[in-house]
Each structure stands twice: as structure tokens, then as C-alpha cells.
Amino acid sequence: MSDPVAVLAIPEASLHHEELGFWRTYLFSTEHKTIGKQYLSLGLFMTIVGGFLAYVMRWQLAYPDTEVPGWGFVGPEFYNVLVTMHGTIMVFFVAMPILLGAFGNFLIPLMIGARDMAFPRLNMLSFWTLFVGTLVLLASFFVPGGAASAGWTGYPPLSAKAIYTGVNWGLNLWILAHAIEFASFLMGGVNFLTTAITMRAPGMTFFRLPLVVWQLLTAATLFLLSVGPLIAGAVMLLMDRIAGTSFFLPEGGGEPLLWQHLFWFFGHPEVYVILLPAVGFVCEVLPVFCRKPLFGYRWIIYSTITAGILSFVVWAHHMFLSGMDPRLAMPFSITTILISVPFAILVFAMIATLWGGSIRFTTPMLFALGFVSMFIVGGLTGIFNGSAPADIYITDTYFVVGHFHYTLFSAVVFGGFAGIYFWFPKMFGRMMNETLGKVHFWLTLIFFNATFFPMHILGLGGMMRRIANPMQYQFLQPLQPINVFITFSAILLLVAQIPFAVNFVWGLVAGTPAERNPWEANTLEWAAPSPPPHLNWGEAIPTVHRGPYEYSSPEGPEDWLPQDRLVVARSS
């Protein structure tokens, strides 16, 4: 009776349904779909904040030191705040909440056939943690000295002492807001991974998972494994600022480069944390509207994982001109060029999916195609930045600004909108307006290119990023018309989002009720009602019989074959 002990039974999740009050249903909900919508609302709200900062910044660049309509005088100190907070908000409080938070929460349980996340209460906590982080970040605008102004990368020594930027509490709160945001997404990431590993429906093997689940899981893994060193760095930076240590201050024996290494060890995987979910949305949208299987399902998975692994050893390509040991430049150039191989495979797989398909140009499909084409431009300019010899000339210029907006903006905006238009019927049970959607797409595409393409020219002309007044430099004065052009394109790009806002609100209130599977898609979320009820699946969870992209299969009567449909073999 003594030595071997019985293994404790694994408790089954309770299935009973209880009626909850207003607060537990809409605010402090543990339901993954509600939490996903909360992330989406928070992200969309912060987009407005970040977009407004971009507008003020652009006006200052076009007409330096004039009154910005709707804001007022800017000046160099506040311009630094604008640059810093625009970057921080867009990366950490828009891209991650929308792409990872909203869609990860909404899609993962539905797509794997689970009733909810593995840890529903932790899930609620992760959203409200992010909410607090957002409040802290927004509060930093109103403390004495104003918000952080050391760039979104927060390089010391500039960020390590209050006297260097004149910002004391703003920057401390900025670090605190990051810490809270990281804690939130650590909880979220643990939840995503655990859910997908332990709660898949019967028959849902790893190689039957929709690709977006794979991409979300890879993104969550990258975040979990890369953020630790940055948190360590943030602790050191906070110690420098508050306790008076000198981890990053040369006069006290510290090394500012250490921060850059720790930051970019996180920073580069973070790019893929944002990018991969968007790639996943496109992988879902393309086969549905091509009516044919996704090309190279397994190769896309292998490429995603390869890109994820490589993303940990490319970070120093952000630091070619930082004074880093030049012997590091070559290996990091090589790994950077190498990482374009898995991404090329991804893009070619997407293009091959289109080939020979019977394409339906719906709004989500247009945005997916917009993502693929714009991402290629961003990828190509990345090759210039990745090779040390070229990067020495263009680093910290508008070429880089153009490059990362082509990659990240295309991921967040084109990928994100593809996701929103595609899953809106499932999320809210109503359809969005197609015409308004198409207007939104074309305006966005045109003004996106008009805004960011000329930035490459500015960069090659020598215009540095993060300067408040290009007119101060004689060699930049001939380029000023381009700056004015970009500013007006950017304003129109922001205006182009109005059709979306109208469409979104109108769709919520008065859209045509959506049927269960309006796009005739295969993946499991379309097997649930629109919107799915509490616990998603009614009495029995679905059983999975095949992979997610069996379109135009000869087995079924229609040109789609849902993952959960059992096909009886025809005898004749």
C-alpha cells in the first residue's frame, strides 16, 4: 500500500450554465468571446489615440513650428513625446491587443473545438491587467513633465536619467505601463498555449489545426521566450532612474549597449509576435475566397517555426551603427538574410493558393491581398536594412520608417482589417456592408502607399527619423514638398478610416443578421451559431474528421467540406 501512489485524477471542467448579471456578463466576464471583444474595443480606442498623435506629428513635419489645427503648438520637446508615445501605443496597445488579444481569445477556443480557455479567470485578469496598463500609459501624459520622450526603444543614457530628457515621472510610468502590459500578455500567452495543447476537440490533431492557430501559438511562444531579458533590462533601467545605479551609464562603469541588446533581443521577435497573427488571418481568408486548399499547409507551419527560431538570432541588425563590435555585423547580416527564406516560402504559398482559384473579391479578401502585396514591399526594403553595408547609409533615416510601416502597418491594418471583416459575422452575428468595406479598402490602399512610399525617398535623401523640424537642415529643404505631400496623404489615410467606423457601428446595430457560415468556410468556428452561445457548442463538442482547407473536394456535394462533417463514402 505504501510505495507507488495513485495519480490524482484530472478534474473535468464544469459545464453547467448559470445566468450571470450585467457586470459578470459584459465587464468582468470570463467568457473568451467577450474578452476577445474587450481587447478589440481597447485596441480600436487606442488606435484613435495613436492615430491622432501621428496626425500632430505629421503636421509639425510639414509646417514646422506652426499651430497644429486641433492641437496647438508642438515644439521639439513635445515632438519627442509624440514619436515615443505613437510608437509605444501602436505596437503595445494597438497591434498586440487587436491581433493577439482579440483574435487569439476569440478564435483559439472556437477553432480547436473547446468550450472556453483553459484558465478563464486568468484570461479575465489578463485583460483587466492590460486595461490598467493602458490607464497608466495614458495617465503619463498628465503628470508633471509630460509623457516619456526617449523614443519607443528607450535607449539609455537618454532614458536613464531624468535630467537628460526633462521627463521624470512620465518615463517611469512608461516603464511601469510596459511591465503591466507584459504581465498581461504573459498570462494571455500561457493561456493560449495551454488551451491549444490540452483542450483540442476529438480528432483535432496538431496537423489539422487551422494555420492561424499555429501562427498565434508561435507568436505567443516568441513573446513568452523573448520578453524576459527585456523585463530584466527594464528593472535595471528603473533602478538607474530611481535608485541611482549605473547599469547603463558609462560614468558609473555601466554599458548603454547592454540595453540595446536586451531590448532588441525582445524587439525582433516582437515584430513577429505582431506579424504572424496577421499572416494567420490571411492564411484563413485566402483559401475561403479562392475555393481551393491552401498551398503547402505543412510547409507554412515549418516556415513559421523556422522564422520563429531565427528571429532570436537576428536582433543586432538593429544595432549596426550603435558602436557594437563590428565582428557581430556579418553573422547578424547573414541570419537576417536567412530569415527571408521562410517568409518567402510563406508568401509564395499564398500566391500559389491564388493560382487557379475561383477568386471572390469580398472585402476580407481584398484586405488579405493588400497584406500580401504590401508585405512584399516591406520585405524587400528589409533586405536593404538587413545587410550591414547598405544599412550603414540608411539606418535611422526615413527609409527605415517607411520600411517598418510597410511591414507592421500592413500587418496590423491590412491583416487586422481582413480579420475584422472576415470574423465580424461570427463575433457579432451581423454582416458588415460590402460596398462601404470596399471603399474603405481602396482608400486605405491608395493613401497608405502615398504616405509611406515617399518616405523611402526622403530617407535616401538623408532625412533622419525623430527630427522635429526638417527645415532646420539646409540639405533637407528641397525635400520639404515631399513632407507636405506625406502629411496630406496621412491625413487622408486617417479620414479613409471613417467608412470603417461607420460600417462597424452600423453593422453592430443594423447589419443583416448573419447565418452560421456566411463565407462557406471549413474551419470549426463556422460550425457554431453566429454569434456562438455561452460554452460555444451546445450539448456536444464537434468531432474533427479532416484538415481545415478541403475546398472543392470531390468528396462532398458542395465546394466546401467542413472539418466536422462526416462524409459517408459513396458506393458507386
Added chain:
Amino acid sequence: METTAATRAGTDILPGKVGVWWFLASEVMLFGGLIGSFIVSRLGSSGWSGEAAHLSVPVAAINTLVLLTSSMTMVMAFGAVEKGDPRGLRTYLFLTVLLGLTFLGIKAYEYSSEVAAGFTPVTGLFWSFYYTMTGLHALHVLAGIITNLALFVMARRGLRNQHRVELAGLYWHFVDIVWIFLFPLLYLT
């Protein structure tokens, strides 16, 4: 091609365990980043051995012993759960909390005697790292103590979800492992 399992794929793994291990993976990166920074800073600077000589090895060794012992009592608490011994569970959890508090007490004594001798976080880079690394570790110990104390209270009322003991144990042992590396890094070299 039809390979449909009758049950959920992957129910034989406890979700909580997967979750805690993922969390620990991110913690490895956090302490790993800090320890890596310390190692390269130390190898790149001179004179840190002299600074480290001001730390008290005997006190730290006793503290290591305390933490190692607390790991044993923690895992024996889990053993008591598996054997269906609620009394043993309470005893071992109580001992673990007590040993954790002892560790923090000794650490506080160390800090105060170092500060009294004039070694504060701003004395030099070695001391900055020393206080940051041990301080972050002490915060983790504190979090573990709070968790174990909560478990102890739950165990007195009759613990419903007994897996929690194993999960809290995983975290506690991880904190122990961090100290196993901090001890030689800071005191013995």
C-alpha cells in the same frame, strides 16, 4: 485517413501543469537575461572579486541550506497529498512557509549589515547587480510564501483542487534553482 479519436486530444496532460511550465519558461528568460548581463559585465570589468569578498559566505550558505530544505518540505507536502494525508500536507506546507520566511529574514539581516558597512546599490556596478538580482529573487520568494500560505489556509478548510500543491511546488522549486545559481555567482567566485 480517418483517424478520429473518441476523446479530446491531449486530456492526459493537466492544463495547470502546462501553464505553470510555460510561465516558468518565461521566468527562466527573465532571470537568465539578468544573470547573463551580470556574467558578461563581471567578465568585462576588473576588481569584482574584491567587492564580492565583502559578502558573508557562511550566512549565504546557511540561507542556501534553508531554501534547499524548504524545497524538500514542499515536495513532501505534495507527497502527502498523493498519499491522502491532509495532516501531513498542512504540516509540510507550514514548514515550507516558515523556512521561506526564515530565508527572507536572513536576507534582510544580510542587507542591513551590508548597508551598515557602506555597501549600497550605488556603491558600484557589482553592488547594483547584487541588490537587483537578490532583490528580484526575494520578491519571487515572497510571492511563493504568499501562495503557499494561501494553500495552507485552503488545506485547513479541506483542499478541493489538490493539484495546486504540485503547481505551487513547481514554482517554489524554480525559485530554489535560481538561488542555487545566484549563490555561487555572487558569493563563491
Added chain:
Amino acid sequence: MTTERARPNYVAVWVWLVVLMIAGVLASYLPFAKSAVIFLVFVVAATKALLVALYYMHLRFESGLIYAMVIVPVVLVIALTFLLFPDLVFHH
């Protein structure tokens, strides 16, 4: 899935841990070359960590998935540390 599994003797592991800790402290006073002493001290520390992970955290009885979740971050930390060498160690 088996319903029973063997558990290690936790007290015996503790005895080993204490012996190793004392060995580590004593090793740091050995009159060898400094690099040899440091190597020895960290071999002892790694052994202790392995003992705790394998027996107290039951890693010996876990699946490959959990092993991967331990090994991958350890590899990444080691890679990060080595890539910091050119800038922070060889910089003079």
C-alpha cells in the same frame, strides 16, 4: 496511461543537495587556478539544479513537451549570453 507512478526518496535527494552545497563552498577555497575553481563550483551548482528539477519538479517523469519547455529557454539564455561577449567582455 498508467494510474500509478513511483516517487523518488525526497529525503535522500535532500542529503545529496546538502552534500553538494558543502562541496561547492569547499571547492571555492581550493588552491587551484581560478578558472578551474570556477568551473568546479558551477558544475556543482548545475548538478544541484538538475537534482531539484529532475526529482522535486518530477521532470524525470514528464513528457517530451515539458522537457522542450525547459530546454529551449535555457538554450536561448546561453545563446544570448555568448552573443553579449563581443560587446561587454572583449571591449577593451
